[in-house]
Amino acid sequence: MKYKFSFGEQLNMLSPLPMSFLAIVEAGSITGAADALGVAKSAVSQNLKHLEDTLGVKLAIRTTRRFTLTPAGERYYQRCKDIVALSHSARTEMEAYGATPKGPFVITAPHALIAPVVAPALAQMLRRFSSLQPRVIADDARLDLVAGGIDLALTVGDLPDSSLKAQRVGALCDTLCVAPELLETGPSPSAAEFTDWIQQLPYVAHMREPATVTFACDSEIRGDLRFVPNLRGNTVDAVLAMAREGMGVALLPDLAVAEDLAGGRLVRVCSAHNPAPVPIYAVHAYDALVPLSVREAILALRHRLSENGPT
Known part of the structure; x- marks a missing residue:
């Protein structure tokens, strides 16, 4: 089955030696691989030899008429395809993050914030992004976001020092x-x-x-x-x-x-018993690349909280 990626795309996914090998198998010959890659046939042949020398195994049996993979070559070929597929999948997923929120989205918050804050904020998001699949975990405890596969947590009060990223989105009186x-x-x-x-x-x-x-x-x-x-x-x-x-x-x-x-x-009982509002934070474990669903959820939560009191 021919792979769907151009060899130009594969060039960015694999180093030259494995890339040449993958091109040979896909094209069925060294000549065809050289044409697909736009390089000299001698360069492709030399890359294959260097790859076999580096790995210490024979990957293919070459004759003037046939190019046949050895069992080791077949396995190596499958691994190269896996690398290309994984790279393509990762790139597609990142493009999806930057395009529109969709798919599973897990948020946790204290019980008291679900009805007045979280549910209306999610409803607002779903009106804009119908492909989003939110899952809500109501828990007054501060859960482990990474272990629990949680995208975003809404938490009340001061935060302990941690590697998590936090944005203040409102306050409770x-x-x-x-x-x-x-x-x-x-x-x-x-x-x-x-x-x-x-x-x-x-x-x-x-x-x-x-x-x-x-x-x-x-x-x-x-x-x-x-x-x-x-x-x-x-x-x-x-x-x-x-x-x-x-x-x-x-x-x-x-x-x-x-x-x-x-x-x-x-x-x-009295109206001025606690003049200092308690901060509310949106917390996540993402580093540089924050999914758009998380960013949109933070905006929706902040907007909802601003309608209900001080921020």
Whole structure:
């Protein structure tokens, strides 16, 4: 079966000696290979001899009428074809990266960011690039991108030093909130005794929160608030569910509690408890050649986050 690449293309894939050998086999003769390569017949013949001397094996039996590969020559020929095919495949793949995002794309993010951020961003991408095949991994843990075959991770908070590449794409503002029924029997938030009273309520913490949590509130509440967590969850969704059921006070991202606050299922305890937004980063393991799907995803995530809060 004739190979589909021109010998000019093969010249860029193989060194001169293997390239001459491949040309001879494809053309069926030294004369045909010389014509295809645009060189003298003596040069092709000499290259074949040098190749056999270098390898220490006989690759072909040559007569005036026939050119027959030895078993070693047949194997070497297949390996040369494999090299050309692999080079062509790699080049085609790189061209695809630079043309339009398509094929599998794996992204991971914390549970709380899937619905308000990741899903809308991917939907926006799919409207433009219908051949993209996204796979979403919801996990509050920071996964190993290389071992997991993950193209992009959306992560919240400061990043450890690593070889990964990170771009800040937005920020989260947290809200200290509680189910309104827990406040029904307590004093008014403006009352002096409210600060002491609310600190006695149960506190629902994320697994990453410390053993004691402290919040500096605005003028509505006098002094700092300190809580010792009574309950914990390993995802924001778990903490939100417990807070929604009136199990305690909780610190939750604005993106996660926006609908509950608007619907009255949760209320803010105070409004200026955490003035510093928490950064959100898009992280990947690619070096110089970043796939277009990753670059487009970062843009889509940044745009989505800019619509929902500070960046």
